[in-house]
Amino acid sequence: MYGKGLRPLSIATVVAFAVGFSLVFFYAPLEADQGFIQKIFYLHVPLASTALIGFIVGGIFAIAHLRTDNPKWDAYSYVAIHISVIFGVGVLITGAIWAKASWGHWWVWDEPTLVSFLIVFLLYCTYYPFRYAIEDRDRQARYASVFAVTAGAFVPLNFLAVRMAQSLVHPRVFATSEGGLPGSMLLTFLVCWAAVALLWVTLVKFELTAKSASGQLKRLRRALDAPGRAPSSRIAPEVS
Amino acid sequence: MTPSRVAFAAILAKDLRSELRTLQSLPAMALFAVTTFIIFRFGLDRTSLSGSLASGVLWATLLFAAVLGINRLFVAEREEGGFDAIRLAPIDRSVLFAAKAAALIIYLAALELVAVPIFALFFLDSVAALGPLVSVLLLADLGLAVVGTLISSMAVNSRARDLLVPLVLLPLVVPLMIAASGATEPLLVVGGPGYHRFGTWLMVLGLYDLIFALVGWAVFDFLLED
Numbered sequence: 282m283y284g285k286g287l288r289p290l291s292i293a294t295v296v297a298f299a300v301g302f303s304l305v306f307f308y309a310p311l312e313a314d315q316g317f318i319q320k321i322f323y324l325h326v327p328l329a330s331t332a333l334i335g336f337i338v339g340g341i342f343a344i345a346h347l348r349t350d351n352p353k354w355d356a357y358s359y360v361a362i363h364i365s366v367i368f369g370v371g372v373l374i375t376g377a378i379w380a381k382a383s384w385g386h387w388w389v390w391d392e393p394t395l396v397s398f399l400i401v402f403l404l405y406c407t408y409y410p411f412r413y414a415i416e417d418r419d420r421q422a423r424y425a426s427v428f429a430v431t432a433g434a435f436v437p438l439n440f441l442a443v444r445m446a447q448s449l450v451h452p453r454v455f456a457t458s459e460g461g462l463p464g465s466m467l468l469t470f471l472v473c474w475a476a477v478a479l480l481w482v483t484l485v486k487f488e489l490t491a492k493s494a495s496g497q498l499k500r501l502r503r504a505l506d507a508p509g510r511a512p513s514s515r516i517a518p519e520v521s
Numbered sequence: 522m523t524p525s526r527v528a529f530a531a532i533l534a535k536d537l538r539s540e541l542r543t544l545q546s547l548p549a550m551a552l553f554a555v556t557t558f559i560i561f562r563f564g565l566d567r568t569s570l571s572g573s574l575a576s577g578v579l580w581a582t583l584l585f586a587a588v589l590g591i592n593r594l595f596v597a598e599r600e601e602g603g604f605d606a607i608r609l610a611p612i613d614r615s616v617l618f619a620a621k622a623a624a625l626i627i628y629l630a631a632l633e634l635v636a637v638p639i640f641a642l643f644f645l646d647s648v649a650a651l652g653p654l655v656s657v658l659l660l661a662d663l664g665l666a667v668v669g670t671l672i673s674s675m676a677v678n679s680r681a682r683d684l685l686v687p688l689v690l691l692p693l694v695v696p697l698m699i700a701a702s703g704a705t706e707p708l709l710v711v712g713g714p715g716y717h718r719f720g721t722w723l724m725v726l727g728l729y730d731l732i733f734a735l736v737g738w739a740v741f742d743f744l745l746e747d
Contacts, residue, residue, distance in 0.1 A: 404692035414679035424675045427740045442696030
């Protein structure tokens with residue numbers, strides 16, 4: 282049931298990426314200062330903003346879980362955070378490549394957005410050991426939701442603190458992604474962003490489908506082992 | 522329903538009394554802090570510190586010493602059935618959060634009462650900065666206490682208690698440490714305390730405290746359900 286709509290969604294993602302990358306390589310102009318390497322911007326920035334929004338969305342699902350006590354929302358929250366962490370790895374790698382190309386170092390400490398992102402990423406990495414250290418399933422779901430809410434509140438606060446720790450005169454190379462961009466670059470950027478966001482949604486749906494299928498399978502197996510008890514009709518995917 | 526004020530006072534008094542009788546956390550925290558100063562003295566090979574180095578040593582030490590106390594904050598509740606008692610008692614559960622955070626603030630203040638003068642004695646040339654430092658310490662203690670209480674109450678019910686507190690707490694308090702050391706650094710520079718962006722950093726500390734106090738207050742109920 283989670284698999285519904287997965288095929289058109291996947292096709293839309295592939296199409297969006299094809300269009301986006303064609304625009305990146307054949308339409309968007311070369312940036313005057315940085316040249317070709319600047320094109321990684323079309324992947325790096327959408328990945329980063331999608332991951333951050335994904336973390337916040339995970340927090341919102343967690344609030345829904347705490348309010349309704351429906352395990353479905355916990356699974357949504359887990360998968361949203363999980364996919365965002367994977368995107369986070371991509372953000373750090375593309376960010377490092379870009380930093381090496383344009384500043385000459387793989388890592389620069391005075392780029393607040395990159396540093397903030399690393400801290401947020403590290404916090405969300407602790408979500409897994411935290412979650413799986415709790416055995417009782419209901420409690421695990423509840424505590425994971427509390428974590429997701431707390432971490433969601435942490436994201437904007439962390440960006441504020443890290444940005445303030447920099448000297449205020451530091452030049453912001455791509456501070457406003459839209460502000461200084463010419464129209465052709467903006468269009469390319471928006472298409473790439475849509476593609477990455479679609480990829481996120483597709484992966485979340487995929488993971489939910491897989492989890493719900495394996496949970497269903499586990500329940501059916503259990504029912505086979507203990508005949509006489511009908512399989513429960515719980516449809517929420519199990520997170521394990 | 523017992524009034525929250527009464528319940529708060531009762532839980533806080535219980536915590537302080539049991540800490541005074543068993544001395545489980547405080548001596549360990551203070552000893553740890555002093556030993557860490559000595560390690561920094563040799564690790565950095567400095568006999569006196571100032572500016573960002575001094576503020577870094579002070580805050581790293583206080584944070585790691587605080588982790589020791591935070592680790593043990595709910596151990597008695599877990600092992601002696603205190604959680605069950607709280608669940609049975611006709612009180613608002615958020616009171617436990619407030620009382621535990623208050624107890625943690627008192628522990629941290631006690632730790633700093635020992636560790637900060639020793640830090641000044643070991644490394645600082647003048648003690649003029651200690652007056653304004655108190656406000657930074659208090660605001661940072663409040664933030665550490667609310668976040669620490671929240672994490673500790675979750676970690677204590679898991680398999681990997683001692684591992685989870687530092688693991689989850691450290692990234693969460695990075696903004697707190699940025700603001701605290703940002704405010705402390707100009708205080709400890711050579712040539713008397715300076716106040717460069719002091720007020721701004723205090724405001725960031727206050728904002729952090731406020732946000733996590735609200736989050737903790739809102740979600741703590743769910744941690745006690747069973």
